[in-house]
Structure formats: C-alpha cells, structure tokens
Amino acid sequence: AAAGGAERYFRRWYKADVKGRPCEDFCVLQHSNRRVGLRGGSAQICVITLAEAHPLLQSGKTITSVNYQISANCSRLQNKVSGKSKRGAQFLTELAPLCRISSSDGEEYTIYSCIRGRLIEVNENILSNPAILQEKPSTEGYIAVVLPKFEESKSITQGLLTQEEYEEVLSKRLNSS
Amino acid sequence: MSSLTEKDRPIVQLLLNTGTCPRCILRFCCVGSQTLYRHPHKELVKDLKELVRNKQEKEDTVCFDIVDPPCKRSRLGCTEEGPDDLKHNGVLQQSPLVNDEDTAVENCPVKPCSICLGILQEFCEADFVKKVCQKVLSADYQFTSFVLSVSLPPQLSVREHAAWLLVKQEMGKLGLSLAKDDIVQLKEAYKWIIHPQLSEELGVPADGKSLFEVSMVFAHPETDKECHFLATACPDCFKPAKNKQSVFTRMAVIKALEKIKEEDFLLHFPCPPSPPENLCVALEIQCNNGAVFVAGRYNKYSRNLPQTPWIIDGERKLESSVEELISEHLVAEFKADSFNFSSSGREDVDVRTLGSGRPFAVELVNPHRIHFTAEEMKGLQQTINNSSDKIQVRDLQLVTREAIGRMKEGEEEKTKTYSALIWTDKAIQREDIAFLDDIQELKLDQKTPLRVLHRRPLAVRCRIIHTMKSEYIDEHHFRLHLKTQAGTYIKEFVHGDFGRTKPNIGSLLNRTADILELDVESVDVDWPPAL
Numbered sequence: 001a002a003a004g005g006a007e008r009y010f011r012r013w014y015k016a017d018v019k020g021r022p023c024e025d026f027c028v029l030q031h032s033n034r035r036v037g038l039r040g041g042s043a044q045i046c047v048i049t050l051a052e053a054h055p056l057l058q059s060g061k062t063i064t065s066v067n068y069q070i071s072a073n074c075s076r077l078q079n080k081v082s083g084k085s086k087r088g089a090q091f092l093t094e095l096a097p098l099c100r101i102s103s104s105d106g107e108e109y110t111i112y113s114c115i116r117g118r119l120i121e122v123n124e125n126i127l128s129n130p131a132i133l134q135e136k137p138s139t140e141g142y143i144a145v146v147l148p149k150f151e152e153s154k155s156i157t158q159g160l161l162t163q164e165e166y167e168e169v170l171s172k173r174l175n176s177s
Numbered sequence: 178m179s180s181l182t183e184k185d186r187p188i189v190q191l192l193l194n195t196g197t198c199p200r201c202i203l204r205f206c207c208v209g210s211q212t213l214y215r216h217p218h219k220e221l222v223k224d225l226k227e228l229v230r231n232k233q234e235k236e237d238t239v240c241f242d243i244v245d246p247p248c249k250r251s252r253l254g255c256t257e258e259g260p261d262d263l264k265h266n267g268v269l270q271q272s273p274l275v276n277d278e279d280t281a282v283e284n285c286p287v288k289p290c291s292i293c294l295g296i297l298q299e300f301c302e303a304d305f306v307k308k309v310c311q312k313v314l315s316a317d318y319q320f321t322s323f324v325l326s327v328s329l330p331p332q333l334s335v336r337e338h339a340a341w342l343l344v345k346q347e348m349g350k351l352g353l354s355l356a357k358d359d360i361v362q363l364k365e366a367y368k369w370i371i372h373p374q375l376s377e378e379l380g381v382p383a384d385g386k387s388l389f390e391v392s393m394v395f396a397h398p399e400t401d402k403e404c405h406f407l408a409t410a411c412p413d414c415f416k417p418a419k420n421k422q423s424v425f426t427r428m429a430v431i432k433a434l435e436k437i438k439e440e441d442f443l444l445h446f447p448c449p450p451s452p453p454e455n456l457c458v459a460l461e462i463q464c465n466n467g468a469v470f471v472a473g474r475y476n477k478y479s480r481n482l483p484q485t486p487w488i489i490d491g492e493r494k495l496e497s498s499v500e501e502l503i504s505e506h507l508v509a510e511f512k513a514d515s516f517n518f519s520s521s522g523r524e525d526v527d528v529r530t531l532g533s534g535r536p537f538a539v540e541l542v543n544p545h546r547i548h549f550t551a552e553e554m555k556g557l558q559q560t561i562n563n564s565s566d567k568i569q570v571r572d573l574q575l576v577t578r579e580a581i582g583r584m585k586e587g588e589e590e591k592t593k594t595y596s597a598l599i600w601t602d603k604a605i606q607r608e609d610i611a612f613l614d615d616i617q618e619l620k621l622d623q624k625t626p627l628r629v630l631h632r633r634p635l636a637v638r639c640r641i642i643h644t645m646k647s648e649y650i651d652e653h654h655f656r657l658h659l660k661t662q663a664g665t666y667i668k669e670f671v672h673g674d675f676g677r678t679k680p681n682i683g684s685l686l687n688r689t690a691d692i693l694e695l696d697v698e699s700v701d702v703d704w705p706p707a708l
C-alpha cells in the first residue's frame with residue numbers, strides 16, 4: 001500500500017556514509033513539479049530526510065536533543081525567505097550542516113544538506129517532538145526543505161545515488177560484514 | 178462667414194501668406210462654428226480671400242491666390258482682380274501647372290498646409306472618407322456606433338506652436354492676446370469635419386464611448402526630424418527609447434513645448450513654419466472592437482484534464498484543457514483574435530467538478546461579431562457541450578466587464594464543498610470516524626504545500642473546515658464530504674503534507690491517511706445568474 005499521499009510525487013536520491021562516517025546515510029526527496037527559470041534551468045523542491053540505515057533510526061536509540069544552532073553566528077531557525085524566489089534564504093552547499101542531533105548514548109550526529117540550494121525551512125516539529133524523526137523519518141520527521149538554483153538544476157543530483165545505486169551500496173555493506 | 182470679422186483680417190492675411198490652409202486659419206481665429214469647417218475647401222479659400230480683399234481694395238495691393246491657377250479661375254468665373262503674377266510679401270505663391278495627367282483641370286494640386294500638413298485638407302475629402310469606409314466595411318465587424326482615434330505626427334505640435342507664436346506676435350501689435358488654449362485643436366476640428374461623413378457612409382453615429390474603434394495613424398516622414406532640437410533644449414523631457422521606438426513621442430514633445438522658452442524655440446525653428454513638399458500619409462487604418470465577456474459555469478468530468486494548457490519545453494504533456502475546450506468555440510463564433518479565460522478558483526488536473534459547476538468568464542478580444550440573441554447563446558452552449566464529454570457548461574450568457582469582479586469575489590470569500598475518497602494505513606471501524614461529523618469550524622494551519630512551494634511564497638494559511646460528513650466504506654476506506662473556506666488545500670488536509678498542515682485527517686484519526694479521489698461538489702457563488 002502507498003506509504004501515504006504526501007510522498008507520491010517524490011523521487012528518492014541518496015547520499016551514503018557522509019563525511020566518511022559509516023551508515024550515516026541521507027535520502028533526498030525530489031518533487032516532480034518544476035519551476036522553469038526565465039534564463040533556462042529549473043527548480044524542484046527537495047526534502048532532506050534520514051535514510052533507513054542511519055544510526056539514529058536503529059532500535060535502541062533515544063534522541064535527547066535537536067539543535068539548529070550550527071555555529072555561533074548561524075541558526076537555521078532564523079532562516080527567513082520571502083517571495084516566490086525565496087530571497088533571503090541561507091545558501092547551502094552539499095556539506096553544510098543543517099542540525100546536530102544528540103542521543104542518550106552520548107553520540108552526536110550532524111545532518112548535512114547533501115545538495116546545493118536555498119534553505120526554505122527546517123522542521124520545527126522535531127524540536128518539540130524528536131520521536132517523530134524516528135517514527136516517520138520519510139514524512140513528518142523530515143529535516144529540511146531546500147530549493148536548488150535554476151542554473152544548477154542539471155548538476156543537482158550529480159553527487160547523489162539513485163535508488164538502485166543505493167541498494168547496491170547496502171548489499172555491499174551486508175556482504176562485507 | 179459670420180464667425181470671422183474685420184478684426185480677424187490681419188491674422189487671416191498673415192496666415193494666408195504663410196501657406197496655411199483655410200481651416201487652420203479658422204482655428205487660429207478661434208472660430209467655434211463646426212459647420213463652417215465643413216464647407217468645401219475651395220469655398221473657404223475663396224471666402225477668406227474675399228475677406229482680405231475687402232480691406233485690400235482700399236489699398237493698392239494685389240489680391241493673391243494660393244490655389245486657383247489661371248485655368249481654374251476662368252472656369253469658375255472668379256472675379257478676382259489683379260495681375261496673374263502671384264506675389265506677395267516676397268513669398269512666391271504660384272501654383273505649379275498641372276503636371277499630373279490624371280488630375281482633372283478642376284483639381285489642381287493644393288499645396289499642403291504648413292501647419293496641419295494636409296490633415297484638414299486632403300484628409301477631409303470624400304475620397305479619403307470612402308477609402309476609410311471601404312477598409313472598415315471590408316474588415317467585417319458588427320458595430321452600432323464608432324469612435325475615431327486619430328494619431329498625428331508629433332511635429333504637428335511643433336508647427337502649431339510656431340504658428341501660435343507668429344499669430345500671438347501679430348495680435349500683440351493690435352493690443353490683443355491669444356492663449357494657446359483659445360485656438361481650436363486640430364484633432365477637434367478634424368473630427369467636426371470627418372465624423373458626419375463617416376457616420377453617413379457607415380450608417381452609424383460617432384460616439385465617444387463606442388466599443389468599436391477606428392484608428393487612423395498619420396505620418397510625415399519628411400519632417401520627422403523637426404522635433405529633434407527639443408531634445409537638446411529640454412533633455413529631461415525625453416526618456417531613453419523603450420523597445421526601439423522613437424523617443425519623440427507626442428506626449429514628450431508637447432511637454433517640451435510647454436517648457437521651452439520662446440526665444441530658444443525661435444532660435445531653432447522657423448517661424449512661420451516652412452511649407453512642406455508633401456502631404457501627410459495615412460498609414461494603415463485599423464479597426465478594433467472592445468472585448469465582450471461570456472460567462473457561465475462549467476462541470477469537469479475528467480481526471481486527466483488541466484485547467485490551462487500543460488506545456489513543458491514546448492511539448493504538450495496532456496491533451497487539451499478546460500479553458501481551450503470552452504473557449505475555442507466562443508472564439509470561432511465571435512470571430513475574436515484571442516481569449517482570456519478566468520474562473521472562480523480552479524481544481525487540479527485529477528479533480529472533477531460536479532454539482533452546478535464552477536463560475537467562469539471568457540474575455541473575447543477584438544470580436545468581429547458581438548450581437549447574439551439568448552437563443553443563439555443557448556445554441557452556442559449546446560455546441561460546446563456536444564463537442565466534449567470532459568466538460569459541460571451551463572448558464573452561458575453575455576456579461577459586462579464589471580461582472581467579473583463578482584466572480585473573483587467568490588474565489589476568495591465563498592465556501593466550497595468537496596467529496597474525498599480517503600485511504601488509511603491502519604484499519605478503521607465506523608466508530609473511529611463518526612466523531613468527524615460532529616466537528617464544526619475546525620481551524621487549520623496550512624503551510625504552502627510542498628507541491629506548489631517551487632512557485633509560491635512560503636506562508637502559513639489559516640483556513641476553516643466548516644463541517645464534515647463521513648461515509649464508511651471498509652476498514653481502509655471512507656468517503657468524506659467537507660464544506661470549507663475558500664482557499665483550503667483539501668489534499669493536504671487529508672495526507673498532512675509532511676505534517677505541514679495541522680491538524681489533518683491523519684493526526685485526527687491517529688493513522689496515516691491518503692487521498693485517492695477528490696471531487697468538487699459545489700462552488701457556493703451565486704453568479705452568473707442561473708438561466
């Protein structure tokens with residue numbers, strides 16, 4: 001059965017072992033609706049989520065804090081966008097941190113953007129209810145919404161793995177363990 | 178000429194000397210009698226000369242003769258006295274002998290007026306009127322009146338200004354003043370002369386409020402550069418050219434003329450204005466009918482039909498659209514150039530519109546045909562309905578432009594009712610959904626849905642679900658009827674849009690919900706009037 005109508009029009013892309021940290025995988029949901037730029041290129045809304053294999057989603061992990069203040073000068077909560085073109089947004093590169101999440105066993109995980117683009121919003125629901133990140137990581141537990149620039153539409157998924165490619169990565173992991 | 182008196186003589190004489198046509202002379206003498214302008218050109222010339230001659234008879238000067246060469250004079254039995262060498266004030270006024278074999282002896286070429294460049298001459302004649310009417314009639318429009326729009330080359334304002342300075346100076350010598358506003362406007366005089374003629378030929382009256390516009394554009398390339406000196410004298414009046422059009426627009430030139438000092442003007446422009454070689458030319462005569470509006474309500478029965486054509490990268494993704502299926506026939510019947518379709522809100526590609534349908538209006542641009550009886554509109558409605566089973570229309574009728582406002586009101590203010598087919602992941606029993614029927618005025622906070630966030634600003638909308646009624650189907654399905662505030666995103670209310678619409682059906686039922694089908698049951702706007 002469909003997991004829910006909200007995800008019907010998204011295509012899943014993956015980034016695995018980000019920053020060399022084993023199994024810290026992310027899933028980028030790319031919506032099918034495109035906005036075409038006047039000077040070429042297009043923009044599709046992307047939702048940054050944790051992939052199933054991420055340590056935070058394994059059983060036994062309890063989240064103790066979610067922090068969008070990623071540096072002294074930068075809090076993702078202060079991101080403000082205006083207008084159709086989302087002016088004023090914090091610009092993200094692939095390895096820009098979105099938030100830091102701590103678990104009860106003392107571990108700290110950084111969630112990365114995985115794609116270049118404008119930060120539209122971060123999910124404030126996981127601040128008040130961190131459990132939802134683990135219960136519904138692919139929908140209500142999303143981390144952030146990002147909108148790539150028109151000019152970069154062609155390259156946006158270059159650094160990402162398709163569903164098939166990611167499944168190969170997963171099976172390689174299984175075989176090597 | 179009852180409107181011209183003795184005191185006008187010096188001005189008439191001055192203007193006759195400077196190659197001014199009789200009607201422009203009347204204008205500068207502030208003659209307000211419309212009928213006088215309609216007198217034939219030849220007659221006016223004769224009368225003006227007579228006025229001048231009556232004074233000159235006392236003096237020992239020649240009566241001069243701008244337009245009547247010797248041949249014509251003898252034919253008409255003109256009683257002018259004086260020798261044939263037509264000289265006055267050093268300005269040679271001799272008409273060229275006829276060198277155009279086609280022209281009858283009677284119609285020797287008239288020299289173009291140095292002020293109106295022929296507008297109040299050639300372009301008042303029956304020949305021109307005939308040409309215009311031929312164009313209008315062959316364009317095949319339905320109309321009950323007309324409004325004439327005349328576009329004159331900007332240099333006419335410059336010449337007018339020069340002539341005014343000349344006349345003002347002359348009147349100053351007599352202790353009289355002449356404000357520029359006192360002079361009869363060229364366009365106004367032109368319309369006095371041409372309206373009755375056009376009216377007669379076309380069989381309809383001239384009416385400033387008419388929707389049918391006949392536009393004439395005149396040009397005089399020979400003198401186009403005459404305005405250029407104004408750019409150096411008043412540079413701030415002339416903004417850089419947009420779209421490669423000339424920077425010397427009529428408005429800009431008029432503004433500059435208001436600003437420029439008399440001395441500066443006279444430095445750069447001959448006063449009196451120099452007589453031109455050629456007449457103006459009339460560029461394309463164009464006709465345009467004001468838009469008509471057709472309104473109605475449409476039903477949509479397809480789950481695969483977009484509102485507007487869906488084209489990506491030049492490729493059409495889905496066949497046809499609501500607006501095309503409705504408007505194509507209207508454009509054909511009204512013989513319009515194009516259409517603009519609008520409706521009181523709209524639905525997604527995969528959503529049906531049932532019940533009495535959604536109000537819409539089609540603006541038909543430049544329709545050639547505008548008169549339709551109620552019967553004919555009914556027939557048109559039937560044609561549209563016969564042509565497609567994807568949409569149906571009702572209450573098709575002509576409406577005014579103002580009426581469109583009522584429709585758009587509906588979009589923002591009026592309620593809509595929907596029917597949604599909902600799926601749940603976890604099983605439900607009747608009791609689990611019964612409570613929905615009791616919820617009234619449920620407040621939602623809806624962030625801009627992810628599916629439109631690429632093209633809409635990020636915002637939170639507060640919307641109200643007025644009432645709900647559930648219909649249990651099975652453990653994973655039920656139908657929900659809702660009555661909501663305008664602008665509510667129904668799909669997002671059902672599936673929650675990643676938790677960005679709160680509350681949602683999922684959160685209310687503590688399950689994951691999806692919307693399988695959505696129908697619009699009613700759009701609660703009571704416009705257009707039901708037929």
